[in-house]
Amino acid sequence: MKLKIDNLVKKYDGKIILNAMSMDIEDVQVLALIGASGSGKSTLLRLIAGLETFESGDIAINDDWMSREDIRDYRKKVGFVFQDHNLFSHLSIFENISLILEKVHGQKREVFTSEILSLLTYFGLDEHKDKLPHQISGGQSQRASIARALSIKPEIILLDEPTSSLDPVLTCEVLYAIKKLVDEKKDVILVTHEIGFVKHVADYVIFMDEGRVIEQGRDILSNPKTEALQAFLGKVLSFA
């Protein structure tokens, strides 16, 4: 993937959340955004997805610059996995995917049915396809959410703290599902607090604090240079 961000500024109620952020990343498959809560990493991910507006700056994925005019087309290239799975609560797991393919992407039912079924089987959800989101576990819901993001065949998949509301067993389930994406050579941007997992899968890591990139690189977790990152890792890995 290629990700270019140029002087990005985001404010909420006048408060600066992202402060003139710039980055130029190439030849990365798994990019991880780490940092303490409130550091701006989820906001950055949502801006990259085109989910929120920003004050100034530019964002491009694979050299395609985001513009307000074709934002809907831009979003179609991005698969997004939310913190709380965000499955449509009135639809079955199968319908959660089929509705998007049919009504947004204009695909024919006879084409996508087998694709969805194989996707659900891939993520171990085939026997739950007709269940509603509240009838399955949090881990299964999050896997369904990953399957849904993958179903639109996006250029890039963004995951926003997909395990933050799960217990350790379910977290492990979801991390395995994400690992599958990585093994399939999908381009991924991941916001997470699972530093051990980041070490394992990410080939580029960005550490953020107070809306700024403090440190970035391919080996910053094994060789942190800034005091802020050293302190952060010291805290999150203190009982690892």
Next chain:
Amino acid sequence: MKNMRKTFGFVAALVIYCVFFYYVMTKDIGRAWNFEPFGAYSFFIFRGWLTTIYISFIALLLALFIGLILYLMEQTNFSILHYLAVIHKNIIFGTPLLVIAIVAYYYIGNAFEIRSKILVGTITLGLYIGAYVSDIYKGAIESIHINQWQTAKMFGFTRFKTYRYIVFPQVIISILPPLAGQFALTIKGSALLSFMGTSEYYNRVNNVIANTYLNREGFLIMTLGYLLITIPLIKLVRYLEVRLNYKN
């Protein structure tokens, strides 16, 4: 055992009500009950009863549509439409239906030369109930979690498709209970259209009472006639509510 106790409780409560009303009516009437003259008017009354169902049903359908339009108007950034809806709702919320029915028929209806009492009555009732229904929509739509909207936006749903496929299917479930109450109010409210001279149930039974001087019998028939519509309706909505809740 639990069911038997519930049935007994229900029957006992019903008997208490019946005894109470029987006592009140018999004490007041000072003569034997006489339903016989109503036999001759049964078809006349039945047609009024059907008219009440017809007016209420059409008015509720109209109210569902008007309520949605009012809700959308209120939400729009186009300020004229927004305030048209706000003013409409304020007038409706602050004025008795009786006053609105009279103004609608004698002034608005006359001004636009609409002579059909049923048409004016149905539209009036639809506009009146529609204001309340718009608030039901508002409550239900605002109760849809922001996550659902965001996900729809993220996956490329247009605003229309978000409402059509994500929001409304969820809204329908939550508007059913308040809508049942609203439909019952519509049926009861239709009695006020008798002031326009609409040939609905209340008006027809009243006409028969005027001819026979059998007030108590007439009001008993009137009450039972309304209950015959509202109770099955409320039961039906409760059933649908349980079914849909189960499904979701």
